[in-house]
Amino acid sequence: MVPNDRQGRAQKPLDGGREPPVVTRRVAEEAAAWIARLHGPDRSAEMDRKFREWVSRSPAHGYAFERCTDIWTDVASMKPEQIVAGMAGAKARDTLARERRWQRMRWPLGALLAVSVVVAAYALHRWLAVAVYATEVGGQQQVLLADGTRISLNTDTRVRVELDSARRTVSLDAGEVMFEVAKDPLRPFVVRAGGSEVIAVGTVFSVRVPGRSSEGREGREAALAVALIEGAVTVQPASAGQEAGMAPQQRITLQPGERIRLAQPAAASTAPAVVQIDRPPLEPLLAWKQGKAIFENVSLGDAVAEMNRYSPTSVVLLGNVASLRVGGAYDIGDARGFVRAVAELHGLQVREQAGRLELAAPQ
Secondary structure, three states: OOOOOOOOEEEEOOOOOOOOOOOHHHHHHHHHHHHHHOOOOOOOOHHHHHHHHHOOOOHHHHHHHHHHHHHHHHHHOOOOOHOHHHHHHHHHHHHHHOOOOOOOOOHHHHHHHHHHHHHHHHHHHHHHHHEEEEOOOOOOOEEEEEHHHHOEEOOEEEEEEEOOOEEEEEEEEEEEEEEEEOOOOOOOEEEOOOOOOEEEOEEEEEEEEEOOOOOOOOOOOOOOEEEEEEEEEEEEEEOOOOOOOOOOOOOEEEEEOEEEEEEEOOOOOOOEEEEEEEEOOOHHHHHHHHHHEEEEEEEEEHHHHHHHHOOOOOOOEEEOOOOOOEEEEEEOOOOOHHHHHHHHHHOOEEEEOOOOOEEEEOO
């Protein structure tokens, strides 16, 4: 018969009732660290691979991880305020007391459990407070945050979201996001991107920075762009301690329909960012939410740069064709359809080589 603990979980005997493997203090601490990493915001396929490799080294590794997981389960059932308070509540003490009944474990239990609970508690706090959302090239995602704000991620985008009692912060590492911010006068909504901060209370706006895959592509982006759809936002240099980059010299407040674009004058320049404010047509600006790219008499070079954001198959221009003008609506991600249409419009040649599509003037 398999006995149960006070929480009703079955305690299975190890390998048909044999003695469990000997676990050293170091192995126990490593197991606790793996609990924190695997439940944290930065988990990845590479992390999973390294964890499986660690488990395979010794039966003691797997056994220690299973027992630390029991602790994690108990910690996860606690309220966030108990965790932040340092696990000092009665539930934590009960967890420690129950785990001290591990009769077959051959190391100082107090030291192991302290490390396991503290590390797991820290990981849970970070997990509750920080969320990471990302899309690949051609992908899109909509997320409803706990405060009621809706964020829409465009292609090749990565954001980190932190919500607390004082402010709501989103760090845009790369890509483009549309924000529909829930009103909360006591908690400003701050988007950090490219060395700037965009501050709002309740409004709709988009922020765009160069994507992670833009390096080396035709028409590489070089600007931070903020477009205001409704409400009001201010754009200002990032707070002290944040990354340097593209930012206005002073705070700028946008009006609905306005867009601000900031760019560095040169790669190695220390001059202030170049600031441009305009009022672009909103339909092309927001067409990506309907899966479209709309061009209104734009250069072929700019159109190709936009289409390349959505497809792993790059379009490359050869010869003096970048200045040709194009228009129309195209399905994002359909690089071949776009190339065929443009080639027919301007009588260009199309070649496919090394995984890319080439558009060239006729010979």
